Amino acid sequence: QSVLTQPPSASGTPGQRVTISCSGSRSNIGSNPVNWYQQLPGTAPKLLIYNNDQRPSGVPDRFSGSKSGTSASLAISGLQSEDEADYYCAAWEDSLVFGGGTQLTVL
Amino acid sequence: EVQLVESGGGLVKPGGSLRLSCAASGLIFSNAWMSWFRQAPGKGLEWVGRIKSKNDGGATEYAAPAKGRFTISRDDSENTLYLQMNSLKTEDTAVYYCTTDWPSHGGSWGQGTLVTVSS
Numbered sequence: 001q002s003v004l005t006q007p008p009s010a011s012g013t014p015g016q017r018v019t020i021s022c023s024g025s026r027s028n029i030g031s032n033p034v035n036w037y038q039q040l041p042g043t044a045p046k047l048l049i050y051n052n053d054q055r056p057s058g059v060p061d062r063f064s065g066s067k068s069g070t071s072a073s074l075a076i077s078g079l080q081s082e083d084e085a086d087y088y089c090a091a092w093e094d095s096l097v098f099g100g101g102t103q104l105t106v107l
Numbered sequence: 108e109v110q111l112v113e114s115g116g117g118l119v120k121p122g123g124s125l126r127l128s129c130a131a132s133g134l135i136f137s138n139a140w141m142s143w144f145r146q147a148p149g150k151g152l153e154w155v156g157r158i159k160s161k162n163d164g165g166a167t168e169y170a171a172p173a174k175g176r177f178t179i180s181r182d183d184s185e186n187t188l189y190l191q192m193n194s195l196k197t198e199d200t201a202v203y204y205c206t207t208d209w210p211s212h213g214g215s216w217g218q219g220t221l222v223t224v225s226s
Contacts, residue, residue: 002151033211035211035212035213037152037213039152044204044216044217044218044219045144045146045152045204045213045216046216047210047211047213047214047215047216050210050211050212050214051210051211054210056210056214088151088152090152090154090212090213092212095154095156095168095169095170095171096142096154096170096212097154098151098152098153098154099151100151101151101152
């Protein structure tokens, strides 16, 4: 059972905007910044969003993050087929804790 | 460009030990905080632990499953990160990833090395 809660799956059509939620508690998301990771099929994960809403260099601005209270969201606008991947949220709580991951399907 | 290359994975029996290495390039390794993550087959991501730079004290922190069994160390002269794993259990079977902690936890990732704990 993961400390953070994500929906197991999400889907959208090309060009659509999709959001993935991540729910935690006061001791993790409520007190610390949230990161999001993208894992394309068969590859290593990649940092997608850090400090709630910051994009590392090279990450397209189609990806955005937000946080409110004990929840966070990842939004992907202009959905593309190459966005099909697993997405994980994480936050610090004595150690780095994760959501169970959301498998995004581009229909 | 940061490059991280893990090695040392393989098959080990329950109760055994294994040492993973991570060769780093493209960064000032001695200034970098480094972490290990793992991912069991078909499962999600899990943070194993991290080591701070010597300039920042060099302290290590571990997730609960790793405490007392795993040790993270670094050799800044060789730009290499290590993960010594003792008293291995079947539930430690996973791909282990070495990462930088810049700009945040899991900033850059290696390709991973598979550890299988089985009799």
